Amino acid sequence: MKMSLFIAVLSLGMSLASIAAADSNGLTVEEIVQKANHMALYQGRDGTGKVTMVITDRQGRTRQRQFNMLRKDDGDADQDQKYYVFFQRPADVRKMVFMVHKHAALTQDDDRWLYMPGLDLVKRIAASDKRTSFVGSDFLYEDISGRNPAEDTHEMVRMTDDYYVIRNVPKQPKTVEFAYYLAHIDRATLLPRKLEYFTKGDRLYRVVESSEIQSITAKENGKTVTYPTVTKSIARDLENGSTSEMTFSRVRYNVGLKESLFTERYLRRPPREAIR
């Protein structure tokens, strides 16, 4: 299919195709969710971009992160994907690499690798869940690689003029820290614009929002297409007042990334696509 990774990154993307679908009014909840997931995570066959992240705590103290991301899909069925994250800032973790082979099948855990140049170590990571902090920010690993729609049940709570509001309840509540989350999906674009996470006590404690969307032009099968791409996304931890903002720049789609870039031997020697 044809979607952008940065949208995917933020779970907030949407495609032109789905706009049409949304307008047609005949969508079931499952279809909305599938399309939103498709738009959010799978635009284009691959993509690259530069991410600047600013983490601001309750007291206004900030920290910065900067990294480049590469993404490549396996096939067109919105299934497995590969990610390569190359760190540039802070300088003391420069050249650190985080690589993921994401598996859409619920039965198969993602494969994750970590290269730490300072310690001169390559490690595989085994984790019990995906809801751990991404590089110490308020984004979770699962916000980046996308939460598999099959892990939740979906229910339309209401439909406003602009949004479908869908309530997502985990099928295995013990594997996550939230009781449910509400996804506000733009009716016009089918882009998820806001995700609100609630505790078991029905208390809103976490919000992920896309605050800026740009249309990125790319080539697809020789034709020029436009991918609406989330270029700014904010995660808020309401409990401790911390906020993380990711800004995407130099987003490119369908650049023809080689499959071999996403292998262990490129961890210690990052490809040029990841560096610049």
Add this chain to the structure above:
Amino acid sequence: MRGLKTTLVDFSICHYKLVLLGMGLLALLAAAFLPLAVMDTDPENMLETNEPARVFHNGTKRDFALSDVIVVGVINDHDPDGVFNPETLAHIYELTEFARTLRWPSEEDPGQSAGVIEADVVAPSVVDHMSQGGPGVIRFDWLMPEPPTTRAEAHAVRDRALSNPLLAGHMVSDDGKALCIYLPLTDKLVSYRVYTALQERIAELDGAEAYHIAGLPVAEAAIGVEMFSQMATASPLAMVAILTLLLLFFRKWVLIVVPMIIATVSILAAMGLMIALGFPVHILSSMLPIFLMSIAMVDSVHVLSEFFDVYTPEKGRRQTIKEVMNTLFVPMLYTSLTTAAGFLSLTLAPIPPARIFGAFLCIGVMIAWLYTILFVPAYIMLVPERLLRRFGLSAQQGERQTWLTRVLRALGGLTHKHAKLVLAGLAVVIVLAIWGVTQIRVNDNYARRFVVGHPIRDADIALNEHFRSIYTAYVVLEGQAPGKPTRSDIDRLEQDLVRHAGQMAGEYPQAPALAKQLTGDLARLAGTGETYDGFLATVIESIQTRSIHASDEAFEAWQELEGFFALEREKLKTFKRPDVLEYVAGLQAHMEQAGFVGRSQSVADVVRKVNQELIDGRPENYRIPAAVPGVAECYMQYQQSHRPHDLWHLVTPDFQRATVWMQFANGDSQSTKAAVKALDDYLRTHTPPVPLQHNWAGLHYINLVLEGRLVWGFLWSFFGSFLVVFVMMSFLFRSPLWGLLCMAPLTVTLIAIYGATGLIGKDYDLPIAVLSALSIGMAVDFAIHFLQRSRVSYQRTGSWKATLPKMFGEPARAISRNVLVIAIGFLPLLTAPLVPYKTTGLMLFAILTFSGVVTLLALPAVLTVAEGVFFAKIERPAAVPAEQPQAASQV
């Protein structure tokens, strides 16, 4: 003086209905404020709000997001595996699941919720565990995602927890018998709600294990509850005790009603006024009622007693009361003033609640005095004449031979016959006591404010049996950002840059040439900024400008060079430096091994633990990585967890300040003091790799600051009190010599009592410190009475030998009763469940009783031995000048 006296008394007699009405209204008005009382149990408030230690403590709490924490201790002594059996762990899991949801809409801040901070809860099911997942694989898991179903799984949970130095001895006891759940609160005001909810849930669990809820917020709430119960039980008990005594002495209800009324309205007025002025009720001021109870009663008892002695129907009540007030006005004024002055001296103390307590005690005493002057005459005018007549007659019946009379007579004989022996005996007591005073150990311990058997104290004792440490203070270490780079800084940087560029020449052939471009420019760029960091930032900007239009190859080389300078910037961050972390680890090891603290933790532990697990989990890799990037990677991995914010309790995001958690095995301020000194010594003898400032925070440290105030602060108010009372006595007797004599009994008493606390090893803590200054004004009253009446009597008899038997008749009896009334009035404090109350009750009883005995022993003995010195200027039998202050009471 005469004008004031006559005006007050005449007004009271003529307008007695108005006086009664006015007093009643005033008391009611003040009492109306009582329901507005706010309890202040915050130990921080023992210090001024602008006290540097307190300001720093609060700044630290804010900067490191440290919250007030409720601790749920779970102990299983029955199971061989302690708490690590499936049943107990299941209960712990359930309790954690329950506790993490305890949130309610905030009362303080509408729209917000208050309760347990879920993200910061520490319990087996909500903390992370890093471990080896096979060769080259690192695992990230919850420590206990689900309660285990088998013993083997439960053992595994224990082993995982104990393998983490950040949890061992903190969340899990080393013996595996006990476990603590830490529940940080958004606001300590919700602690009671959380406590109650936990209690209910724990009751439902019905496990073999014991649960203890501890932590400062709980202790504070409990102290508030006990303060109420003390005021509600001890004060009425005191009233009953005193009334019983008075009834025993006088056997006349009509007389006893008056002191009760005076005490009640004085207490209502003083407390009401304090609350109306917006002062919260503190542990000290919660004793206002019981203090005022006995003190407020004394004056009116004197007046009534005298009245019924002097009263005859012929004279009539109007004339009699005028005479009585004329006789007693000055002694009552003086005893009230000395008592008030003693209390007022507390306002010199450096502890705000002590100042409030002293000020309102002083006000209360003067209110009681005023009420006595105004109310007693008015009351007399109300009492039917026939009651007065009967009473007057019974009062004339002369002395009965009671046991008290006989004892006192014997005592009087003793002081005369063996005066020197008595004085020598007292001298021995003083010498012993002075030695005892030197043995005094200044120490305060918050947990020991609760009696053994109180849930809070029991929790303290039980948890202490299993944990190395349950009391935390924080050492805050701070590095300084370096200023302008020096010539040698730039030289070193140039060399490093050239070497770095040379090393990467293979990969980036242009790097050495580009580095050369930069080295020529560094000195110029160094001149532009104020700080080293600013200089490096300028260099980086310069690189970015140069590389913007570079070819891919040159760009990559530039990026490498930029990375070099950016890394230099990170190296300026104190707590990313391996050498600094090594230093902190060494400091912790020293403090633990030398036994100053039971346990400590810091970022040095985090980095070492993460490094160990990232490499291969082997113990030898529990160490600080060799270079800044290695340390940074450890931090990054530590934060890629379910709890990224844990790190910020240990270091600030700029990595310039860090906390070292120093955890103590007991709550003694003495232990903290030793640790503070040991740390100072260590920092002095072991030079840190970069200059480090250090300071302490945490309530445990605040307690030590408070302890520092206890000695000098209260000595100051003690001497203030002593001086004021001495001056007043010298003025009263028109002789500094007599003034000094008057101070003698209480001086001996205080030395003896404080010597005794030193000898028996009772810690010198807040209540004991407060009492030294407080008791002077009360204890001196006995001596005033004794000396004043001795002088008056001497003027009639002309010799001490003839005066003595008279003194050990009615006057000594009056003083003894006075002593008993006041001293026993404080004993009901012993029923209170807080140790400071018990201490106060017992100490005051001891001080007042001992002071009474010493008054009756030492003063006559001194006067026997030194009759010539003291009575030289006293006129032998002659007319008493009209305005000479008269004998005190005839109780």
